[in-house]
Amino acid sequence: MSKYEQEKKMPWMWYVGLVLGGLAVLLMTTIAPVWHWFPVQITEQGTVLAVTENGCVIKTQTVNLPVIQKCDAQPGDVIEVTYYAPxxxxxxxxxxxxxxxxxxQP
Incomplete structure (x- = not known):
């Protein structure tokens, strides 16, 4: 195979790579949006339901029962809590x- 034939085949490989890359991006943004997997920081008010050896169990509006490790509150107290959630x-x-x-569904 001559050098000329190798150079001639190269653009075809680039085009296939670009098309496959474009399809991958398209599928990831339409079928399974990946930005929904990244955590965001949430700060909100929550009510302390229980105090355990691992921390306080909090009931919030957004997420059910996150456990806060460093907590000095008593059950029933309303505290401001910051946590990460998808x-x-x-x-x-x-x-x-x-x-x-x-x-x-039928």
């Missing part, structure tokens, strides 16, 4: 998927 929890992604699933 962004799909706060974006309504789960609710939209459940609505779509109900439409598909």
């Amino acid at each position: 962004s799909k929890v706060t974006s309504g992604y789960y609710e939209r998927m459940q609505e779509k699933a109900v439409l598909v």
Whole structure:
């Protein structure tokens, strides 16, 4: 195979690579949006439900019962709590998927 033939085949490989890369990006942004997997920091008010050896169990509006390790509160106290949760929890992604699933089920 001559050098000329190798140079001639090279652009074809680049085009296939670009198309495959573009398809991968398209699939990741439409079928399984990856930005919903990244954690976001949430700060909100929560009520202390229980104090355990691992920390305080908190009931918040967004996430059910996160455990805060360093906590001096008593059950029933309302405290401000900061924690990380997947962004799909706060974006309504789960609710939209459940609505779509109900439409598909017989």
